[in-house]
Amino acid sequence: MAIDASSLSFVARRGEPQLVAPAGPTPRELKRLSDLDDQEGLRFYRSVVHFYRAxxxxxxxDPASVIRDALAATLVHYYPVAGRLRELAGRKLVVDCTAEGACFVAADADVALDQFGDTLCPPVPCAGELLCLPESNSDVVIDRPLLYVQVTRLRCGGFVLGIQMCHSLVDAPGGAQILQALCELAGGKEAPSVRPVWARELLDARDPPRPIYDHPEFEPAYEPAAAKNDKLRPGDxxxxxxxxxxxxxxxxxRQQLPPQMRPRCSRFLLLSAFAWRCRTVALEYEPGDEARFMFAVNARGKLHGRPLPEGFYGNALTYGLARTTARELCSGPLGRAVELITAAVALAAADDYAQSSADALVLRGRPRFATARAxxxxxxxxxxxxxxxxxxGMPVYGGPATTTLSTFHIPTAGGAITIPMSLPPRAMERFTACVRAGLDGASSRQGCSESAEFSDM
Incomplete structure (x- = not known):
């Protein structure tokens, strides 16, 4: 019998927050963040949660004691994470390696792991009770802990590890690297298997900055005009x-693609194109409105002439953008949407794209991402x-705690991929119908198939 977690409610009994300092001596120094690190759009805390069975x-x-001790040991190697961000002239960010420590909270909740439902994915039920900080896409990151950790013990003997890390300091692969070190030291290793490397200067802008790509993902002039007819607004x-x-x-x-495209189309391209079309249909944009698809590209191993070293844990993700009119996207075949995203991926994966991104950010005053209709x-x-x-053992679930207007492709048992979606109620009805129709091979505005599995969160 399926377990519905939509009505789950509990309050975690949190202990007093503690500052966990490195377990040994660390250097006291200022470490400059890169020009990719300190862009305005990354000044917030990214959260992940991990659920473990007894x-x-x-x-x-006691999982809280084990993780607290492993955290102190990990901070010896990743000592900048125990410091605090400061602003220099021009709002340039540096890490003051003060060894003040990360914030740690031990908590207990009168709830069992199975009550969270059969399939965990973001937004995780009651995520706010499993994290130290309220979730936000915009936060103060200056002069406060860069890492918040909460361990919530469940009545079944399992527990939840909730982590919130300042995005200005690390990207998703970098955060996963730190988590790997935490696991290794919790398991008794004396040092992480991957040695952390700073090397942030490799992702600085040139002097003078000279971007060689257009970078419409950073387009401040686009936002005011686009926001007028965007279908999603803050607070919806x-x-x-x-x-x-x-x-x-x-x-x-895949069968809906031209035969020559099927073997070389990845699951990411296929599902992204399909969901982008269905979402655009669901939001009912005007035919001439521009629809945008944004995605992250990892620059590790791709920098021309100076590749990032193994162990680099800073922000090395750049963002590609595919765009077209709503009319072309929704009335054209699925293969056309795949082609648009494929071309954008090829551009963003170029060896010099990350360098160009850093140049564009500095030249334009570190603008935020252009998110309207994206x-x-x-x-x-x-x-x-x-x-x-x-x-x-391995977590029952490990990944993002919440969703916003962005989403994720999350691996699921049996070779499946879960895509969480957040939309206004009527748009969600249209999106669901469009997905079912598309899976049935019919027009995206007709028909209905029950072959897909959907769950309300």
């Missing part, structure tokens, strides 16, 4: 649903977040 071998172990009431695409659904979509997706199918073993 382990017979750990019956007498949103419905959250999770859409599961298994091997059969993916195969059905569908932003992060691919987590290759992430190791779900492999974080702290000694209690």
């Amino acid at each position: 382990s017979p071998s750990k019956r007498h172990a 009431t949103l419905v959250h649903r999770a859409f599961l695409f298994g091997p059969d659904e993916i195969a059905s979509l 569908y932003l997706v992060s691919d987590l199918t290759k992430s190791k977040l779900h492999e974080a073993d702290l000694g209690w």
